[in-house]
Amino acid sequence: MTPPYRLLFSAGEPSGDLHAAGLLRALSERLPGLAARGLGGPKLAEAGAELDLAYGDLALIGITGVLSKLGAIRRALVTLERALEGCDALVCVDFAGFNKLLARRARRRGLPVIYYICPKAWAWWPWRAAGLAKVSSLMLVIFDFEEALWRSLGVRAVFVGNPVLDYLPAPGPPGDAKRIALLPGSRLEEVQRILPVMLGAAELLKKRAPELSFVLPSAAAQIGEMTRARLDGLDTGRIVEPVGGGFHAELSRCGLVLAASGTAALEVACLGLPQVLVYKTSLPTYLFARAVVRRPWVGLPNLVAGEGVVPELLQSRLTAVNLAGAAWDILNDEGKRRRQREAGLRLRERLGGGAAARAAAELAGFLEGRRG
Structure with a gap:
């Protein structure tokens, strides 16, 4: 035998x-x-x-x-x-x-x-x-x-x-344009560097448009615990609502996502959701990456598409002001939202x-x- x-x-x-x-x-x-x-x-x-x-x-x-x-x-x-x-x-x-x-x-x-x-x-x-x-x-x-x-x-x-497509639901209709999801990453160092910038951007956007709401969905329990603990230590955390339930269902209710580069950004694109893709790491890591990476983008939606279908804010360009500005541009431009949705659905079809x-x-x- x-x-x-x-x-x-x-x-x-x-x-x-x-x-x-x-x-x-x-x-x-x-x-x-x-x-x-x-x-x-x-x-x-x-x-x-x-x-x-x-x-x-x-x-x-x-x-x-x-x-x-x-x-x-x-x-x-x-x-x-x-x-x-x-x-x-x-x-x-x-x-x-x-x-x-x-x-x-x-x-x-x-x-x-x-x-x-x-x-x-x-x-x-x-x-x-x-x-x-x-x-x-x-x-x-x-x-x-x-x-x-x-x-x-x-x-x-x-x-x-x-x-990703083995568990991703089918794309639904466009979400609520006044509801924005924050995805600061799945690792502690990512969350520590990126979440404060996202919260600062949310505060700026809220001042500009008080009707906006911000949610923090979590793909896994340990990620949710980590991000909630970080929220508790930040004054700006009060304007963001951590949400449980189905991660993808919560994302699909949103009209815009601010997403750290990674698998989640690819999922967002395949759901047909517009996003601003961000990333910040240590300076040595960033310099090393720029030395060995041959592409002008870091986000999976752009790398796989071979073009800049999603705006990226990296390292020193990732500030609350810049992120709020990029988000505001998309929120107020139906054409940009439509083009991102179309590009994401093409990407989904290609992935299989x-x-x-x-x-x-x-x-x-x-x-x-x-x-x-």
Whole structure:
């Protein structure tokens, strides 16, 4: 009798945890008895994985985030390398820097490395993508143009669709133009840098148009707790209402979203909602990113579209005054709102859904092929 497969998953952030869980559920249907373990969060655990580590403090941002957590990173790598013993493969879900280090350790052990939701190598200089290709066995990519890139570097790559659409509801009619959602990010450092600017912009907009309302939806419980705790420490927090319930349903009620760059910005675009995309990180991280990223944008809606469909405010340009001004322009320009909605719906059609099921089929075939 063929022994069941054993996989180690590594998903170090809330979005990765969600997508890893979707893949594990779909894979378990194809591979009875599958055992999974590794790094993840509550979603991956609910899907049946045994967590050797919960991602917690490992959610990193850039150079300064890494430097402040070097000890935790080393300990996590040691723990997960031990957990690789007896596993058939390592499955990396996003979380680029950490997973590349773990992938190297897996390859030294002779284990295949599968990426689901690959690092955005197409935005890097070629040498960074080539380095990742050397440690990868199979790339399950979520943007159609990634397939050719990875294949050109000698990696087996398959476009499986985008997992965002596996759980995103269908776009509804335009939301209430007087209701604005704030999405300051999913990690503590993001929230600390971005939320105060968003609140300052909300205060300026409220003075200009008292009928406006501002809400703070949360995609996960831990994100909601973190942002609410930050609101309690800010005077301007009183003008924003934290809301529970369905994250996407709350977003769809809004006429505009102020969104930190990341998966959430892509979701906003695919819901057909207009947005202003923002980001602020430490200066060393920003300078490093500008040195290695080849594209003029940082937000996924713009990167995937290949054009600036969403306005971006980054680093020193991200001020309360600038953000309030960009938001006001969109609120008072129906043409801009319509063009963003149309661009987002085109993007949604291009991405394609059903990613978890297709990724599971490819991964199951890969594993079965190795056993012969």
